[in-house]
Amino acid sequence: MIPGLPTVLTLFSFVAFVFGVQYFHHPAGLPTLEFDFIVVGGGNAGGVVASRLGEVEDYKILVIEAGPSDQDVFSVQVPALAADIWFGSSVDWNFTTPPQTNTNDRVLEYPRAKILGGCSSHNDMIYNRGSRDDYNRWASTTGDDNLAWDQIRPFILKTEKWSSPNDPSFSEQGHFNTSIHSSAGVLGVTAPYYNHPLNDLLLKATAELSDEYPFLQDLNDGRPIGLGWGQATITHGFRTSSSTAYLANSGDNVHVLLNTLVTRVTSIDETGSNDFREVILASTPEGSTMKLIAKKEVILSAGVIQTPQLLLLSGIGPVDELKALGIEVFVDNPSVGKNFSDHITIPIKFSTDLPTSSFDETAALAQWKSNHTGRLALSQHLPQIGWVRFPQDSPPFKNGAVDPTAGPDSPHVEVFFVGVSEGSEENSTLSMNIVNLTPACRGSITLATSSPFNQPIIDPALLDSPLDTAILLEGFRSAQRLLASNTLSEHILGLDTPASSSSGTITDDDVI
Ligand SMILES: Cc1cc2nc3c(=O)[nH]c(=O)nc-3n(C[C@H](O)[C@H](O)[C@H](O)COP(=O)(O)OP(=O)(O)OC[C@H]3O[C@@H](n4cnc5c(N)ncnc54)[C@H](O)[C@@H]3O)c2cc1C
16 A cells, blocks of 8 residues: 555545535535526526636536436447437436328427536537638628638637547548647547448549549538538547536536426516516426525526526517416517527438448447447448538529528538448448528427426428428439439449339328
């Protein structure tokens, strides 16, 4: 035994506690009830905002998160296990939509993380900055030039901490443009991949279809059009998230209260003006509630569904909707919960003579546990992603429909590839997924009841706009062109889905 070692360890753990972010599992454990800022929702945005505010040492910040710590959930840490916790899991809200009229009345499961880090703790980890047009459109729409691509780029670099994959067999040479990345930030990013013959075939196809699928060295250069290697928020075999990159590195002036639901925000001004700085908390529907007041501000960062839900529960929203549920109205704002939009994906499954992309999961788990390498250290997708921009005279725009993208450097659809069957060394089924990146449909978030413990009505109104359908159909035709290239076609044995319902030709109805 080394003399003095226990003392050293005790000292170190004391130091970690004093200088690091502090986590609490119950409001009763909080060391103080006085906070300058209360951040509601410790998700992707909330984690970053709280951590950045915490850089001002004099501020005391409280983050309130409905779910548990991400550090307590194994599948959060291991990149390829993300999908295990999307459906029916205790760290997802397990939301569903109402029947979606334009998708044969299908009720869709709607994953949203209920855990520290929010969806950055369970999402697909694709690291995609978007197109320069998107930022420039936000700048011109808001009149705030700081949001323009050239202005925002230094901040993107400030967030990013590029690292090479920790598995030496994954060479990333030529997979990204080093000059547009940074290793000085905090959010771990890498360009991971695993060997599969589809990788080389797709690269060859980019030469053959260089108009529609040119090779794209880096999807984050502001003009994501073409096909190239994906990038992911993964570091040394672990998922990175707003919790691991931001909150975990905060000081002891940042407090994180877990497993606690904010049920409402209320005004502290009894004279009738609106000064919404009080939050009401509860851990269970039956349990007691508690009030906390922020000295400076309450920041709502409960995500795209629950931020409007909280506003509505707090009497901020369309007056008729609130009155119908007996909620006292403080601010009549007809926009709350409106213009909800999400992108839709259609999968195309095709059988090939390529070897399976599946793997021995038990062995992979053992490998990950031993040194954080192998297939579980990567995203579950095949490594390449495509971004396609349709010409202005292509079918979606023939009837005069206005192009919904932000400009000529923006793609209409994203395509990504996933292995979907066990298969063998001689054949396997793969899936190519088409995502409409700029949906025109607009749905809504409305309250079903006045209880904060009931899910709101989440209606993305999918395919409510004929343009969305037209873009997905053109995405499907574009995928067909890629699969029909000389390079790929000799390895494609057939299309499994969508299947032709009658004549052997796949109709638009078969696709949608
Ligand atoms: C399945 C899936 C895959 C995705 N894949 C990708 C991808 O590959 N790449 C990418 O860039 N994006 C991806 N996204 C999208 C991305 O993760 C989200 O856009 C982003 O995380 C949203 O951040 P947010 O802070 O707005 O909300 P969230 O990250 O959802 O955070 C909201 C937080 O608030 C908490 N909360 C909610 N209500 C309350 C309340 N009343 N009281 C207390 N806490 C509350 C929630 O539990 C949650 O932790 C994916 C999303 C999903 C669902």
